[in-house]
Amino acid sequence: MPSTTGAVLLAVAGLGAAQLTGRGFPDCSQGPLRNNTVCDLSQDPLTRARALIAAFTVDEKLNNTGHVSPGVPRLGLPAYTWWQEALHGIAESPGVNFSDHGPFSVATSFPQPILMGAAFDDQLIQDVATVISTESRAFNNDDRAGLDYWTPNINPFKDPRWGRGQETPGEDPFHLSSYVHSLILGLQGGLNPKYKRVVATCKHFVAYDMESWNGNFRYQWDAHVNSQDLAEYYMPPFQSCARDSNVGSFMCSYNALNGVPTCADPYLLQTILREHWGWTNEQQYVTSDCDSIQNIFMPHNYRSTREASVAAALNAGTDLNCGTVYQHHLPSALQEGLITESTLDQALIRQYSALIRLGYFDGDRVPYRSLSGADVNTNSSQRLAYKAAAEGITLLKNDGTLPMQITSNMTVLIVGGWADATTQMQGNYAGVAPYLHSPTWALNQTGAKVYTASVPGGQGDPTTDSWLPVWNWAPKADVIIYAGGIDNSVESEGNDRTSIAWTGAQLDMIGQLAGYGKPMVVMQMGGGQLDSSPIANNPNISALIWGGYPGQSGGEALVDTITGKNAPAGRLPTTQYPADYISLIPMTDMSLRPNSSSGSPGRTYQWYTGTPIYEFGSGLHYTTFSASIQSPGSTFAISDLMSNCTEHYKDKCPFSTINVNVRNTGSTTSDYVTLGFLAGSHGPAPRPKKRLVAYTRLHGITGGSSSTASLKMTLGSLGRVDETGSKWLYPGDYSLMIDSQPLATANFTLTGNAVCLDDWPQPPAPSKQDSDYFVGGYGSTYDGQVLVDGNVP
Numbered sequence: 140m141p142s143t144t145g146a147v148l149l150a151v152a153g154l155g156a157a158q159l160t161g162r163g164f165p166d167c168s169q170g171p172l173r174n175n176t177v178c179d180l181s182q183d184p185l186t187r188a189r190a191l192i193a194a195f196t197v198d199e200k201l202n203n204t205g206h207v208s209p210g211v212p213r214l215g216l217p218a219y220t221w222w223q224e225a226l227h228g229i230a231e232s233p234g235v236n237f238s239d240h241g242p243f244s245v246a247t248s249f250p251q252p253i254l255m256g257a258a259f260d261d262q263l264i265q266d267v268a269t270v271i272s273t274e275s276r277a278f279n280n281d282d283r284a285g286l287d288y289w290t291p292n293i294n295p296f297k298d299p300r301w302g303r304g305q306e307t308p309g310e311d312p313f314h315l316s317s318y319v320h321s322l323i324l325g326l327q328g329g330l331n332p333k334y335k336r337v338v339a340t341c342k343h344f345v346a347y348d349m350e351s352w353n354g355n356f357r358y359q360w361d362a363h364v365n366s367q368d369l370a371e372y373y374m375p376p377f378q379s380c381a382r383d384s385n386v387g388s389f390m391c392s393y394n395a396l397n398g399v400p401t402c403a404d405p406y407l408l409q410t411i412l413r414e415h416w417g418w419t420n421e422q423q424y425v426t427s428d429c430d431s432i433q434n435i436f437m438p439h440n441y442r443s444t445r446e447a448s449v450a451a452a453l454n455a456g457t458d459l460n461c462g463t464v465y466q467h468h469l470p471s472a473l474q475e476g477l478i479t480e481s482t483l484d485q486a487l488i489r490q491y492s493a494l495i496r497l498g499y500f501d502g503d504r505v506p507y508r509s510l511s512g513a514d515v516n517t518n519s520s521q522r523l524a525y526k527a528a529a530e531g532i533t534l535l536k537n538d539g540t541l542p543m544q545i546t547s548n549m550t551v552l553i554v555g556g557w558a559d560a561t562t563q564m565q566g567n568y569a570g571v572a573p574y575l576h577s578p579t580w581a582l583n584q585t586g587a588k589v590y591t592a593s594v595p596g597g598q599g600d601p602t603t604d605s606w607l608p609v610w611n612w613a614p615k616a617d618v619i620i621y622a623g624g625i626d627n628s629v630e631s632e633g634n635d636r637t638s639i640a641w642t643g644a645q646l647d648m649i650g651q652l653a654g655y656g657k658p659m660v661v662m663q664m665g666g667g668q669l670d671s672s673p674i675a676n677n678p679n680i681s682a683l684i685w686g687g688y689p690g691q692s693g694g695e696a697l698v699d700t701i702t703g704k705n706a707p708a709g710r711l712p713t714t715q716y717p718a719d720y721i722s723l724i725p726m727t728d729m730s731l732r733p734n735s736s737s738g739s740p741g742r743t744y745q746w747y748t749g750t751p752i753y754e755f756g757s758g759l760h761y762t763t764f765s766a767s768i769q770s771p772g773s774t775f776a777i778s779d780l781m782s783n784c785t786e787h788y789k790d791k792c793p794f795s796t797i798n799v800n801v802r803n804t805g806s807t808t809s810d811y812v813t814l815g816f817l818a819g820s821h822g823p824a825p826r827p828k829k830r831l832v833a834y835t836r837l838h839g840i841t842g843g844s845s846s847t848a849s850l851k852m853t854l855g856s857l858g859r860v861d862e863t864g865s866k867w868l869y870p871g872d873y874s875l876m877i878d879s880q881p882l883a884t885a886n887f888t889l890t891g892n893a894v895c896l897d898d899w900p901q902p903p904a905p906s907k908q909d910s911d912y913f914v915g916g917y918g919s920t921y922d923g924q925v926l927v928d929g930n931v932p
């Protein structure tokens with residue numbers, strides 16, 4: 140038992156404040172660590188990290204367990220802030236300093252992931268992530284950021300109300316898995332680079348997709364998910380991160396899963412993450428979400444003391460605490476024997492070996508050390524931010540009015556809360572952009588006469604003052620654009636939506652404007668979808684464009700889509716449900732399949748039994764396409780497929796690369812997203828309507844010419860998940876369909892006996908303590924304090 144576990148000598152600041160605790164690097168040539176093996180580059184990262192941690196006293200170990208780590212001055216180990224954010228560009232966060240450094244106080248601001256997801260272009264995502272990691276290294280070299288980025292948010296966007304759905308690439312688990320693989324390659328600099336560019340963090344593990352609904356809050360919510368939905372829907376993006384992309388870090392979530400707060404769950408953090416997915420080289424760490432270890436104690440009330448709560452987290456495999464409870468309560472947990480020093484060592488070794496993989500101790504040998512302000516906000520990163528917005532923008536309705544020239548002799552009226560949007564275009568987790576070009580700014584570049592009105596006001600605004608400019612200008616306009624929808628005032632962290640309809644005030648204005656009978660375009664902005672049927676069904680509205688949160692070049696990309704400079708080819712990454720959908724299913728219902736007894740109509744395009752307003756994968760073009768598919772063959776014996784399968788993880792074995800010839804049958808040059816959906820009578824009922832198994836974006840197909848999409852399909856993409864969560868290859872009929880409204884189909888049959896591709900580990904039976912689990916809930920009190928959102932005591 141260690142003798143000294145006394146007061147931790149640490150002044151830890153509040154969670155959200157900028158905490159610039161000093162960065163810099165340890166000096167391995169002159170500093171006190173120079174003779175420690177951590178400075179010996181010939182050793183492997185794990186050996187080096189072990190040697191470093193062996194030099195710490197117990198107090199020094201305990202001190203360095205929070206996101207603000209003081210380092211060890213005695214050893215010349217600098218303070219380090221682990222918490223940086225970069226969801227779509229370097230973002231304001233505790234470890235990032237944007238304060239004035241001349242032209243270098245900005246970072247490229249790409250669109251929110253929900254819009255980049257709509258591009259269905261994995262190479263684009265890798266390119267974007269490479270710019271982010273380049274800029275991150277420049278910030279780090281200028282001592283204005285650390286090297287650990289707690290991004291991406293990769294929880295599937297299952298419920299249209301979720302305020303943070305905008306942070307994700309959409310609702311489909313295959314799409315998310317593929318997207319996140321490319322993203323991590325770009326952020327970290329490859330699958331297994333000698334030096335990672337930055338550490339990426341897949342969050343929030345797992346089943347976190349609700350902020351605040353009907354008295355449930357993310358800090359206390361217990362998500363009940365059966366093994367089938369868990370393995371089939373909620374887990375695949377995380378499997379892609381851990382097993383297939385070698386991500387450097389994971390973040391457990393606020394919520395509990397089936398009675399156990401995720402940060403205290405060894406089934407998740409050890410059995411699934413480290414054992415089943417082989418995330419075992421001890422060069423990666425699990426961090427908590429910010430204060431989610433405190434939440435194990437309260438409001439989850441999963442353990443009766445803070446000491447027991449921090450011990451439950453550390454022992455389960457949460458190596459780092461975003462917050463301060465580890466630093467304040469692990470000392471007594473150690474003294475009470477609730478944790479061992481070797482478990483503490485393991486957590487620290489994981490943290491510091493991750494830093495070693497970043498070259499933290501290797502001085503100028505790290506190739507990224509030369510990156511500087513000249514590598515931030517470059518011309519090419521500006522072009523990429525534009526491209527990312529342009530590729531994601533999705534055309535949902537067009538009566539033939541678009542594309543439409545906007546020339547200097549025209550008058551344009553643009554109305555709505557997004558008409559002059561600037562920071563609004565970034566959404567949340569944003570940084571300081573070099574510029575923010577609004578739709579109005581972009582229209583002004585055309586030389587046309589542009590009138591802007593930001594009406595309407597709030598839903599209950601009874602005045603017509605703000606309508607006057609509209610009534611004045613609408614009759615004179617050659618084209619009317621309405622730019623509105625939703626933004627972070629109704630969807631954000633801590634804030635789920637209570638309606639998925641357009642507000643009456645906006646529909647009133649849109650209807651009035653349409654009444655002028657002019658060419659009229661509606662831009663539906665925001666991350667979550669709105670029921671746009673009133674716009675789709677209004678014959679006086681020429682076109683509907685969905686623009687998400689398009690980032691620094693959003694205005695140009697939107698206006699260029701109207702004029703045809705950008706030929707739209709984005710596809711909806713989520714289902715657009717009718718407005719009454721949310722009255723049929725509670726946010727807390729985690730099941731995907733429709734259920735006649737609960738009344739659930741099912742979730743996502745795979746299981747929703749109703750008719751969507753616009754389905755997942757919708758998106759029009761300024762041209763037309765045809766497709767022909769090369770058949771992979773008609774019949775396959777499962778035994779043959781398996782005997783050719785040499786991968787350790789059987790679901791990764793290739794099935795076939797299927798070539799799809801896509802022909803532009805119109806005259807406008809355009810990209811085309813080739814979506815491959817699988818359906819058929821294989822595996823047990825109920826069966827999904829279809830599921831995405833492959834996609835590729837083809838670029839710049841000129842009118843009359845063709846391009847080939849190679850859709851790589853694995854055995855896993857054919858597999859289906861049973862009720863225990865295991866994935867099987869089943870005999871039966873399969874149809875691979877190209878596009879949402881199929882342009883081509885290939886049918887084939889698998890014969891023989893079903894074979895298990897992935898034997899899912901079963902959760903343990905609830906322990907006595909787990910069954911004592913009690914959710915306190917917000918609005919309840921603890922120690923006389925009322926628990927309120929954003930104020931977890």
Ligand SMILES: O=[N+]([O-])c1ccc(O[C@@H]2O[C@@H](CO)[C@H](O)[C@H]2O)cc1
Binds near residue numbers: 155
């Ligand atoms: O106290 N704060 O300032 C604060 C700020 C953000 C916050 O959200 C959490 O922090 C992010 C860490 O990456 C997670 O994605 C999110 O769930 C939680 C707490």
